[in-house]
Amino acid sequence: MSLPVPVRRSYAACVPAFAEHRDTPREFLERCLEDLSVFEPTVGAFVHLDIPAARDAADAATARWRDARPLSRIDGMPVGLKDLIETANMPTQCGSAVFEGACSGRDAASVMALRAAGAVILGKTVTTEFAARVARGTRNPWDPARTPGGSSSGSAAAVGCGMLPAALGTQVIGSLLRPASYCGAYAFKPTVGAINRGGSHDGLSQSAHGPISATLAEAWIVAREIADRAGGDPGSPGLLGPHAVPAARAPVRIGLLETAGWGAAEPAARAALDAVLEALATAGVTVLRRQYHAGLDRLEHLLERATPASLALVDYESVWPLNAYRARDPGKLSAFLRERLSGAERMTPADYRALLAAREAARGAHAVVAADVDALVTLSATGAAPVGIESTGDTAFNVPASWLGAPALSLPLLEAQGLPLGVQLVGAPHRDADLFSTAAWLEALLAV
Amino acid sequence: MSLPVPVRRSYAACVPAFAEHRDTPREFLERCLEDLSVFEPTVGAFVHLDIPAARDAADAATARWRDARPLSRIDGMPVGLKDLIETANMPTQCGSAVFEGACSGRDAASVMALRAAGAVILGKTVTTEFAARVARGTRNPWDPARTPGGSSSGSAAAVGCGMLPAALGTQVIGSLLRPASYCGAYAFKPTVGAINRGGSHDGLSQSAHGPISATLAEAWIVAREIADRAGGDPGSPGLLGPHAVPAARAPVRIGLLETAGWGAAEPAARAALDAVLEALATAGVTVLRRQYHAGLDRLEHLLERATPASLALVDYESVWPLNAYRARDPGKLSAFLRERLSGAERMTPADYRALLAAREAARGAHAVVAADVDALVTLSATGAAPVGIESTGDTAFNVPASWLGAPALSLPLLEAQGLPLGVQLVGAPHRDADLFSTAAWLEALLAV
Structure with missing residues (x-):
């Protein structure tokens, strides 16, 4: 399990070279795949990969950059999606045996936006069971004996070692910030509601979608490109702020x-x-x-x-979805979640x-x-x-x-x-x- | 198409007789089914019926009342569910060819609550296509040449003529109040968020679940029994108010x-x-x-x-789900919804x-x-x-x-x-x- 020192890989840094035809999204993807071949067998960041589809999408983006018609700043960017977020062409398994092999047949709002912006969906990244506490085997690329953190375990691990320049995660307690910290990546947990969570299994009241990324700029760019196309959650104004990456400004x-x-x-x-x-x-x-x-x-x-208090709030809000999962097959829910559910069922509306x-x-x-x-x-x-x-x-x-x-x-x-x-x-x-x-x-x- | 004059059928009115063993939920269900046999062939309130399962559930409730152990005030109450609301044992088709025959395999939060309270799920009631404008053939029990209103068409029609004492509907514009008015039933559109919409295809920011019912008391009772068990939407305090039906009080x-x-x-x-x-x-x-x-x-x-303004707001919030439905098969979305979606896609976050x-x-x-x-x-x-x-x-x-x-x-x-x-x-x-x-x-x- 001896790995090289992880290095993040920025897509934004290569965009000028794409525009000047010195580099291409397809070549960028191949560089990601080289790191993937080195790290992934040990790290296990992905629960599902579709490399042929990613190469096709990267080729299409390459053609658009060649024709000086990119769809956006992230056209051709390889991204990963926490496996709570639905995808039409890949299973969405939520880190749970309940959803083993399950395909919803639709793209989540954020995924639809990413595709419309030209992003290349490389695969689904490992989440803990239903974004709670039971880990699913991903290792930290800096030291495989250590946790990558969770619940956005695979997204942080993949970005931390250059397999991807960005990946979506979700946070209801600490599931973006902590794994990013452990894996040496940037993470942006936006204002609650700022990015549309439609089609994702994170419907709790303080849950938020957000990017884990190679650079600060890319955190903004990815969030902005999604929110421009998908808006925020229903009833939310969505992510506010400029198209350009906000310039540095000294705080007082x-x-x-x-x-x-x-x-x-x-x-x-x-x-x-x-x-x-x-x-x-x-x-x-x-x-x-x-x-x-x-x-x-x-x-x-x-x-x-x-x-x-957050755990109790999340538990109460999870009674319905966990109950629905348990009803399918109680044996497929971890003992940890079954116990959490039992506790939550004793809570009252008051x-x-x-x-x-x-x-x-x-x-x-x-x-x-x-x-x-x-x-x-x-x-x-x-x-x-x-x-x-x-x-x-x-x-x-x-x-x-x-x-x-x-x-x-x-x-x-x-x-x-x-x-x-x-x-x-x-x-x-x-x-x-x-x-x-x-x-x-x-x-x-x-x-x- | 000559029908008798519709008469609503109250379950709450029979509860004392259940308690005193002069009547049973099974007999109540059979009376509903008699009206159903008279009206349903003309009215078409249901898109799916499961009479054997309803009889079994009514028998179980009958046994509980006999043993003086009802689960709630609505134990044994036959109810219908607008076909946007997911059910584990019945298809949920949303009035759309996109979901023809589709089974999600889970109960929505409100359905789980109804079952926990002992309610008898008789079937799924007709909704317009995705609760929008395209009607799906239900007729008004007072005059089959007339609309029952929509989008909770089947719920209102069924309750209006005694096929059911109560049925769930949803409203984002006028989909509970208007059909209830046209069909001679009560309707309660609660404060937004008061009843948990988990597992229902009505995730828009001003959408609400609510009962259409035979009496005012039953509107309260049904909503209260659901909210006690399922709570409100995540982040909402849920339905406030007493367990008992609020007593009459003169306004000033x-x-x-x-x-x-x-x-x-x-x-x-x-x-x-x-x-x-x-x-x-x-x-x-x-x-x-x-x-x-x-x-x-x-x-x-x-x-x-x-x-x-409501229509525009609903359209913007519907871009993602409608887009996901269209992506499956554009031909299965009505021309009306395809046009609405095209208009909505031109709207900006601003x-x-x-x-x-x-x-x-x-x-x-x-x-x-x-x-x-x-x-x-x-x-x-x-x-x-x-x-x-x-x-x-x-x-x-x-x-x-x-x-x-x-x-x-x-x-x-x-x-x-x-x-x-x-x-x-x-x-x-x-x-x-x-x-x-x-x-x-x-x-x-x-x-x-």
Whole structure:
């Protein structure tokens, strides 16, 4: 299981060469497939691959770039899809025996948008069982003895080692940010509702679709190209912001979000974040801390129970779909999910309404803070990916953005134990583009 | 096509007799089936029936009542399900050739709740094609030359003539209230989100599940029993209000909602509503009119374009699902829907956001008025069911409650041309129970 050091592979960086006919989407795909041949036998990022179809699609994109008529900035981009997201030409198995071999026969809204933009669907990436906790064997490309994180395990692993420049994932607790942190990729968890989830098995109220990507720019581009074509969830305004990648802009004030993760973070991870805070201060950014900011302190207080509360909320909202899966064949649902379902079935509508009220209170407190800062900064994980592939790691740093319905980015700019670690930025709902501006500036700062 | 005069059939009225062993759910079902044998060959309310399974379920309920262990107030109640709502043991065909014979293999959240409460699923009722405009042959039990309305055509027709005491429908524009009005049944369109729509092909932002029923009490009971078990949509508090049917309570102030329908209403229909207003005034209720109430006038103004705006909003939100259906086989989508889809594909996210903003403005204006009145009153349709079964009638009176996300009831207390006509009450979001209290009082008033 000796692998080369993973390197991310950017598609956006090659677009000028496509336009000038020095490179082609087909050649790009072949480079992805070379990395795939090296890593995939060990990593197991994909549950389904269709290389011939991808080559055909890449050839069609190559012809369009040759004719100077690309469909979009992502025309020809190889992408992966978390296997919760339906595809007309591939099975959608949700990481569960319940859906083994199942084909819905339709493309999800996001997939339809990706195809319309010319993207090349290389395959379906591994998800934990129904995006919950039971892992399905994917390994971390940086160290196969470690978890890639979850639930968007395969999407993060594939992007982390250059098999793909981008892949879609979903997050309801921490399923985009944490695996991206562990695998050394970027992740964008948009404002809840910003990307249409139609045709995907992630219909919970704080779930969001988002890209895991090789670069910050590609996170924006992929999300933007999808949202332009598919819109947001019904009733949501969809992803707001410009067509172009938002330019870097220096923040004035940044709030430090400790979250319940701070106490659990490894010393090396805390030191890495401390260095970020020092760099911010040196650059003249005011870093607000809960000890000196009443609004931030109130927010932290309201976030203390965000993980158990989110889990309970997700469980209640999952009673119907899990019940429907169990009804097909109880033996095909893991013992873990059967137990979660039993617990959820004891919850009452009043229990659920109390959770909604707590979430609204936290969102209200965040709105107060968000009006006072350019972004909140924290870690994306408590440290490097843990050893073992049964657990997908600690979600404590990831849940706040999910609970708040807020946009968040994980930037693979830190390390711990010589392995990747993400720094996380959390923005105000519907101000996703501003968050990218702050992130672009932070990336330049830390690159110095 | 000579049919007897339709009579609704209440299940709730028989519950005391079940408890006292003077009647049984199985005997009740047989009485429904007698009416079914008389009406169904002409009316065509069902697209799928499973009488043997219904008899088995009714026998099981009969045994539970005999043992004084009913699962709920609706244990043994025969119900129908609009054929957008998925069922594990019956096909779900959505009124479309695209889904001919299709079985999803799972029960929708509402169906799972109904079964858990002991309800007897008699069959799937006819819907127009994907709940839009193309009718699928159902006839009005009061006059088979006339439409039953739509899109919940079969549910309203079946309940209107005693084939069922209750059936589920859905409404995104006017698909519960109008068919109930035309067929002489009650309908309850709850606050948007109040009943979990999981597993139903009505995922649009102003769509709602609701019962069409033989009595006002049964509308509450059915909705309550479902919401207690399935909750509301993810992120919604679900149906609020007591377990018991809300008691009648005299309103103090009622607002007259003219809507875009007033100009289109038949003279007989307007006269019928005028009589209601006179009865209200005689009973000491203050009836507010837009000419003398600035808030009501502003609301009416903002509702003027609610129909075209709702249609455009629904079209934009339908781009993904319709596109997915078209991709399977374009020839199986009606020319009407193909044209709607083409128009919707030309809409931009900005167009959609403008519609959302208009809807929010109308909801804001309604909140101001709702704080000042017990309910709004209007007609449920412009008159009796029109002759012909191609068109499902004019939606003008129905769209306000959909656009406002507000609870609404249609009560079959009026008539025009000797045919049923509903009086409609619209309440404040999440105050569905208060609306039932006002409705119960109005029903008693008009019965005098």
